[in-house]
Amino acid sequence: MALRHAVLAALLDGEHSGYQLTKIFDVGVSNFWYAAPQQLYSELTRLESDGLISGREVVQRGRPNKRVFTVTRAGIDELAAFAAAPGRPLLIRDDLAVKVHAVDLLDPAPVIEQLRERAREAAAKLALFERTLVHLRGELDEESFLRHGDRVGPYLSCLAGCRLEREMRDWCLSTARTLGERAARARIRTAEGSPE
């Protein structure tokens, strides 16, 4: 059980509905957890029946009504136990790095294209996270906020997301460049070796 705690942590930022959580977890909650919509709805049901969150109906005009959830006292206790327990190692799974690893025996063109696409996504996420940082710290500069702000957790985890996306963007671009140049040289050699 692991998604539980990510959901609880996300609900600390305020009441959210299942649908809002799907949006938050689609970006990966500042890049530390991803979850599919269906996972979230069933997790919310379980969390509520375990008494870790409580939901209330919000009536809306012009839109379907929604249920928003808050973390209960028992939910906070659960999070506290989770935070104090050992915890499992970071899990990363990346198709694209597998492709790069194998690229020498393959056609590099589609891999290069995917690297460029990933770089664009990383840049977009980075911009999003940087806006989130500005929003979280308000008028303060980063240093004073981290010293005196009253909720720095989301800020700190968002900083991790920024670092990761920045590195991802730069790695993708430099890898795409390297592979592109190698492919260009390979084409020249082929043209030299088999003309006339």
Place this chain on the structure above:
Amino acid sequence: MALRHAVLAALLDGEHSGYQLTKIFDVGVSNFWYAAPQQLYSELTRLESDGLISGREVVQRGRPNKRVFTVTRAGIDELAAFAAAPGRPLLIRDDLAVKVHAVDLLDPAPVIEQLRERAREAAAKLALFERTLVHLRGELDEESFLRHGDRVGPYLSCLAGCRLEREMRDWCLSTARTLGERAARARIRTAEGSPE
């Protein structure tokens, strides 16, 4: 099915037994994929029966015999199709970042300790990956190797691992420092407010 391709990519680096693969995937194959031993043994069985890899028995003295596997022609084709296909987004799941996100409502001490531990692990992985890079490029410097080396894939994916571990180490240390300083100030305030 996704582990398949990670296993195929790992076997491009040379013949490996199931046990050797468990060691490689335990580190996360330069940090882009993790797999448990039991997953690998069953995946190898399936890959062999699908004809994507072929195994041969290696008789050893002083040790149990082992079966080592090589990628077949069909395996390369499978990898080529995989590399050309769209591919899924990067998956990250990180307990520790969830804890940091929620840290303001919790006891920060165990979180700080886990950040320090993670920083040590990241530093160790970074050192390992940097040795791998030196080993892969041989006598060449990085730039010439990336230009003229004949297998740069593993090098490039290992560079991604380095970037990631470096950032992870630095983020953990700076986050631990921030939280430690806040906790120290909180203790002083408590001591000032309730003495005598």
Place this chain on the structure above:
DNA sequence: ATAGGCATGTAAGCAGTTACATGATTTA
């Protein structure tokens, strides 16, 4: 003797993904 590394598996259970289903309302 005993612990640790090498070597490979089975079985059960839980977590995560994919496909499908519904229905309202706003925007193009």
Place this chain on the structure above:
DNA sequence: TAAATCATGTAACTGCTTACATGCCTAT
């Protein structure tokens, strides 16, 4: 009138994790 967004689910399947099992050899 079609597509997109809001809103929530069920069902089937695949993949991953955990616990257990075996046995040999080397080093302490």
